[in-house]
Amino acid sequence: xxxxxxxxELFEIILYMQEHYQHLFAHRDVDGQQVVNExxxxxxxxxxxxxxxxxxxxxVSKEEFIKGYCIWQMHIHHKEQxxxxxxxxxxxx
Numbered sequence: 636x637x638x639x640x641x642x643x644e645l646f647e648i649i650l651y652m653q654e655h656y657q658h659l660f661a662h663r664d665v666d667g668q669q670v671v672n673e674x675x676x677x678x679x680x681x682x683x684x685x686x687x688x689x690x691x692x693x694x695v696s697k698e699e700f701i702k703g704y705c706i707w708q709m710h711i712h713h714k715e716q717x718x719x720x721x722x723x724x725x726x727x728x
Contacts, residue, residue, distance in 0.1 A: 642694040648680040 652660075653676065660676040661669050687695045687703040695703075 642696045643684070643700065644694050645680060645684055648684055648695075649677060652676055652680055 653671070657671050657676065660672045660679070662672060664670045684693075684695055687699050689699050689702070690696075
């Protein structure tokens with residue numbers, strides 16, 4: 636996506652979010668039409684960029700993206716393990 640220069644800029648994150656996840660930022664207006672809250676979408680994209688951008692250059696490099704993705708996967712795996720342990724404990728009682 637974008638200019639394929641090996642890093643993600645804010646506009647590229649926003650474009651990706653609009654294409655794949657705009658439903659997370661959508662609501663119905665008074666006429667029942669689905670409307671995307673662009674401020675929330677942009678705010679989330681900025682949060683995502685700022686969280687991953689370790690060297691604070693305003694872009695997410697491939698290395699920063701991979702590190703962020705790995706950390707995210709570890710958090711998910713930890714939560715899944717914790718959930719499985721809670722289910723196993725609940726089945727005992």
